[in-house]
Amino acid sequence: MSLSTNKMFYVSWEAFHRATKELAHQLLGKNYTAIVAVSRGGLVPAAILARELNIRVVDSICVASYEHDKQGSLRILKDASIEDSEQLLVVDDLVDTGETAKALREHFPKACFVTVYAKPQGKPLVDHYITDIEQDTWIQLPWDMELAYSKPLADK
Numbered sequence: 761m762s763l764s765t766n767k768m769f770y771v772s773w774e775a776f777h778r779a780t781k782e783l784a785h786q787l788l789g790k791n792y793t794a795i796v797a798v799s800r801g802g803l804v805p806a807a808i809l810a811r812e813l814n815i816r817v818v819d820s821i822c823v824a825s826y827e828h829d830k831q832g833s834l835r836i837l838k839d840a841s842i843e844d845s846e847q848l849l850v851v852d853d854l855v856d857t858g859e860t861a862k863a864l865r866e867h868f869p870k871a872c873f874v875t876v877y878a879k880p881q882g883k884p885l886v887d888h889y890i891t892d893i894e895q896d897t898w899i900q901l902p903w904d905m906e907l908a909y910s911k912p913l914a915d916k
C-alpha cells in the first residue's frame with residue numbers, strides 16, 4: 761500500500777512498547793532460542809522481544825522492498841547468519857500486503873514469523889500479531905514521527 765491514503769493510525773512509543781510486550785506474552789514459554797529482526801522496522805520490536813523473552817542471540821536480515829513509498833520487489837541486502845529452525849523467531853513491525861512476509865517465509869520456512877501490526881492482506885502470513893489495522897490505513901510508527909505544537913481549537 762502506498763502512502764497516498766489519508767487514514768492514519770498513529771502509534772506512540774508507549775503504545776508500541778505495550779503492544780510488543782503483549783506479543784512477548786503470547787510467545788512466552790515456547791522456547792525460542794534466537795531472533796532475526798527484519799531490518800529496519802523489525803529492529804525495535806526484536807530488541808523488546810529479546811529482552812522480555814531473555815533471548816541473547818539476535819541477528820538481522822536487511823531487506824529493501826519499498827522505494828519512494830511505492831512497493832518494489834524485495835531485495836536481500838544482507839542475510840542473517842542464523843540457520844532456519846523451529847526455535848527461530850523472525851520479527852517485523854507490521855505486515856501490509858504480505859509481500860515481505862511471503863519472501864521471508866520462503867527464506868525461513870521453519871521459523872515463527874511475528875509482527876506487532878497486521879493488515880488483512882498480510883495477516884494469513886503471520887503466526888502471531890497483536891493489533892489489526894484496516895488495509896487502507898497507514899500506520900505511523902513512532903520512529904517516523906516527532907512531537908509538534910498543536911494550535912488550540914479556538915485558534916484554528
Ligand SMILES: O=P(O)(O)OC[C@H]1O[C@H](OP(=O)(O)OP(=O)(O)O)[C@H](O)[C@@H]1O
Binds near residue numbers: 825859861
Ligand atoms: O507487507 P508489506 O506490504 O511487504 O509491507 C511490510 C513491510 O514494509 C515495511 O518495511 P519497509 O520496506 O517500508 O522498510 P523499513 O522496514 O526499512 O522501514 C514494514 O517494516 C514491513 O517490513
Ligand SMILES: [Mg+2]
Binds near residue numbers: 798799801802852
Ligand atoms: Mg520493514
